[in-house]
Amino acid sequence: MENTSKEAQVKLDLSVSLGPLRLQNPLLLASGTWGFGEGLSSYLDLSILGALVTKGISLHPRPGNPPPRIAETPCGLVNAIGLENPGLEIFKRDIWPRLACFKVPLLVNVFGQNVEEYLAVVEGLLETKIQGIEVNISCPNVKKGGLQFGQDPKTVALLIKDIRDIWPRLLVVKLSPVGPVFEVAESALDAGADALTVANTYPALVVDVIRRKPDIAAGFGGLSGPAIKPLTLRLVREIYRRLKAPIIGCGGITSGQDVLAYILAGAKAVQIGTATLLDPMAPARILEEIEDLLRQIHEYRLAQLTGELQD
Amino acid sequence: MLKASVISQRLLKDNFALLWLDKTPLKKPPRPGQFVMLRSWSTLEPLLARPFSIHDLNEKAFAVLYQIKGRGTSLLSQVRRGQKLSVLGPLGKGFPTPPTPKVILVAGGIGIAPFLFAARWLKAQNYKIHLFYGARSRKDLLRLTAFRALKIPVTITTEDGSAGHKGLITTPLSQTLKDKAVTVFACGPLPMLRAVARLTQEHNTPAYLSLESRMACGLGLCLGCVVETKHGYIHVCQEGPVIEAANLLND
Ligand SMILES: Cc1cc2nc3c(=O)[nH]c(=O)nc-3n(C[C@H](O)[C@H](O)[C@H](O)COP(=O)(O)OP(=O)(O)OC[C@H]3O[C@@H](n4cnc5c(N)ncnc54)[C@H](O)[C@@H]3O)c2cc1C
Ligand SMILES: Cc1cc2nc3c(=O)[nH]c(=O)nc-3n(C[C@H](O)[C@H](O)[C@H](O)COP(=O)(O)O)c2cc1C
Ligand code: FES
Numbered sequence A: 001m002e003n004t005s006k007e008a009q010v011k012l013d014l015s016v017s018l019g020p021l022r023l024q025n026p027l028l029l030a031s032g033t034w035g036f037g038e039g040l041s042s043y044l045d046l047s048i049l050g051a052l053v054t055k056g057i058s059l060h061p062r063p064g065n066p067p068p069r070i071a072e073t074p075c076g077l078v079n080a081i082g083l084e085n086p087g088l089e090i091f092k093r094d095i096w097p098r099l100a101c102f103k104v105p106l107l108v109n110v111f112g113q114n115v116e117e118y119l120a121v122v123e124g125l126l127e128t129k130i131q132g133i134e135v136n137i138s139c140p141n142v143k144k145g146g147l148q149f150g151q152d153p154k155t156v157a158l159l160i161k162d163i164r165d166i167w168p169r170l171l172v173v174k175l176s177p178v179g180p181v182f183e184v185a186e187s188a189l190d191a192g193a194d195a196l197t198v199a200n201t202y203p204a205l206v207v208d209v210i211r212r213k214p215d216i217a218a219g220f221g222g223l224s225g226p227a228i229k230p231l232t233l234r235l236v237r238e239i240y241r242r243l244k245a246p247i248i249g250c251g252g253i254t255s256g257q258d259v260l261a262y263i264l265a266g267a268k269a270v271q272i273g274t275a276t277l278l279d280p281m282a283p284a285r286i287l288e289e290i291e292d293l294l295r296q297i298h299e300y301r302l303a304q305l306t307g308e309l310q311d
Numbered sequence B: 001m002l003k004a005s006v007i008s009q010r011l012l013k014d015n016f017a018l019l020w021l022d023k024t025p026l027k028k029p030p031r032p033g034q035f036v037m038l039r040s041w042s043t044l045e046p047l048l049a050r051p052f053s054i055h056d057l058n059e060k061a062f063a064v065l066y067q068i069k070g071r072g073t074s075l076l077s078q079v080r081r082g083q084k085l086s087v088l089g090p091l092g093k094g095f096p097t098p099p100t101p102k103v104i105l106v107a108g109g110i111g112i113a114p115f116l117f118a119a120r121w122l123k124a125q126n127y128k129i130h131l132f133y134g135a136r137s138r139k140d141l142l143r144l145t146a147f148r149a150l151k152i153p154v155t156i157t158t159e160d161g162s163a164g165h166k167g168l169i170t171t172p173l174s175q176t177l178k179d180k181a182v183t184v185f186a187c188g189p190l191p192m193l194r195a196v197a198r199l200t201q202e203h204n205t206p207a208y209l210s211l212e213s214r215m216a217c218g219l220g221l222c223l224g225c226v227v228e229t230k231h232g233y234i235h236v237c238q239e240g241p242v243i244e245a246a247n248l249l250n251d
Helices: A004-008 A088-100 A115-126 A153-166 A181-190 A226-243 A256-265 A274-278 A282-296 B071-077 B115-124 B144-149 B170-178 B190-202
Strands: A016-018 A021-023 A027-029 A051-053 A070-073 A076-079 A106-110 A132-136 A170-174 A195-198 A202-204 A221-224 A247-250 A269-272 B002-012 B016-022 B035-039 B050-053 B061-067 B084-091 B102-108 B128-135 B154-158 B183-187 B207-210 B226-229 B232-235 B242-244
Touching: A027 A282, A070 A221, A076 A226, A088 A106, A088 A115, A106 A115, A106 A170, A115 A132, A115 A153, A132 A153, A153 A170, A153 A181, A181 A195, A181 A226, A195 A226, A221 A226, A226 A247, A226 A256, A247 A256, A256 A269, A256 A282, A269 A282, A274 A282, B016 B071, B035 B061, B050 B061, B050 B071, B061 B071, B102 B115, B102 B170, B102 B190, B115 B128, B115 B144, B115 B183, B128 B170, B144 B154, B154 B170, B170 B190, B183 B190, B190 B207
Parallel strands: A027 A051, A027 A269, A051 A106, A106 A132, A132 A170, A170 A195, A195 A247, A247 A269, B102 B128, B102 B183, B128 B154, B183 B207
Antiparallel strands: A016 A021, A070 A076, A076 A221, A202 A221, B002 B016, B002 B084, B016 B061, B035 B050, B035 B084, B207 B242, B226 B232
């Protein structure tokens, strides 16, 4: 391109607003794909990101599922980690103080087996200075015979309303991509969610034909990675059209192109998950690619592009 | 990941390869038993990088020795001198400094991979070393010349009797454990590791095993790589791949 040197001097504005927060750029690290920063921080400067979303935290520690927990599929990864996590108390005592050093807004991903557990975690987090929570509703509801919270718009409405009553900071609800997605999205917003993460992994099965068994010990797992990108992109588009909701797009992003596709479809921000597992330096590369692309299309304010897909 | 230039790649026997890579991208000096994640393809398919033990090391380069098994390793076997591939490492916990002056290395099949580096490292610290090497057949025995050049005694067994004694490597191993104060390092298939754990515990021999598990990241990000031990799940890429034999579950 001509003019590159001149254009390189134009300052890009990648910042986006999310509820009460202003993020320096739209890139978040997705829950469960960056540990708690330990291994990652020697390869990636976490302070370049817009925000971080932690691994799901529950009231009590959970050991997670037996192995094998992961299987590779065409352009995808199926996982059933089983929400392994150290629990609320250890998170507050040992992990949060360390994450606070990264100087990036932190969202804690929260889940429970019933409404009381969700509320207990959220209440415990009030004592920390975390900037927001992301409520994972793709989680079996013990009181409803294991049906996921996220499959039932009424339960979601009650859960999110109760959380909203006690949590004044940023409240994001992370949707499951299957089930009555639009109804659930609407209930979450009506109950007071500031934004929606669209979406979690897709329920999936991998078969070991020799052993005649699922290739993951837990049976089913969740599909992530480039394989799901077009599916989740369509969900973002539909939810944006129907509800004009603030959306954090999440599914299969591996490049700056992918990020812009999500933003044009209607996302304000995005999360990078599997891409960081493939290469811990990927988020930094993706950020550079976004900047290059914006210069190429002569757009200097990223936030202006949300929903600008011409269809 | 960081880029590493291929210094050489040589196919060995029917389906193995020895790959030397520029070691500049390694984040720190590796320890034997540590591994790297490698990918030699720039496409998203296959999706994941693959884990390999560090097989050998010199001033400029490190080597991996691998079996060509599926798609990832076939693609890897096609790279040639001068090409670049992506590397992450060294990763995980390697073998500890042995508490006895004599060390027995027990390799099963491609489990030989970490032991040339381990042997050089131990020799440099004046440990006495003996290699016990079990394989399916003669054509699966790798790098014997390199071990012999280090003047290390090698005991070989093959399951079909085509080289060394016919049978499993644990048979001659159990004889040696009877009368010596030694440390054992083992790498190979899980049934062999379990047998080594049993034998070394019977003889109160300090022993360390290198485990495998499916890995997505190799870096503690995904929590996908657990194996169950006597102390619950461990993440092989972080708390392993080398663990104390006493921690391995019995079955
Ligand atoms: C810490 C560690 C060190 C290793 N060191 C060596 C080595 O030095 N030399 C060597 O030949 N092999 C080694 N392996 C095994 C090697 O990683 C696999 O053989 C390789 O990943 C197979 O990839 P593929 O695409 O050819 O096979 P495919 O069967 O097509 O692989 C499919 C998927 O299964 C995974 N997978 C398959 N086999 C294994 C296995 N045995 N262990 C873990 N994941 C597996 C792959 O990574 C991939 O995600 C090591 C494994 C680990 C965990
Ligand atoms: C190994 C792994 C662990 C995950 N753990 C969680 C989790 O604890 N909570 C959650 O809400 N989502 C979890 N996810 C889902 C991701 O946050 C993300 O929504 C999903 O992977 C889709 O994005 P991607 O295609 O960019 O990976 C996990 C995903 C992976 C691959
Ligand atoms: S391979 Fe991802 S945590 Fe070990």
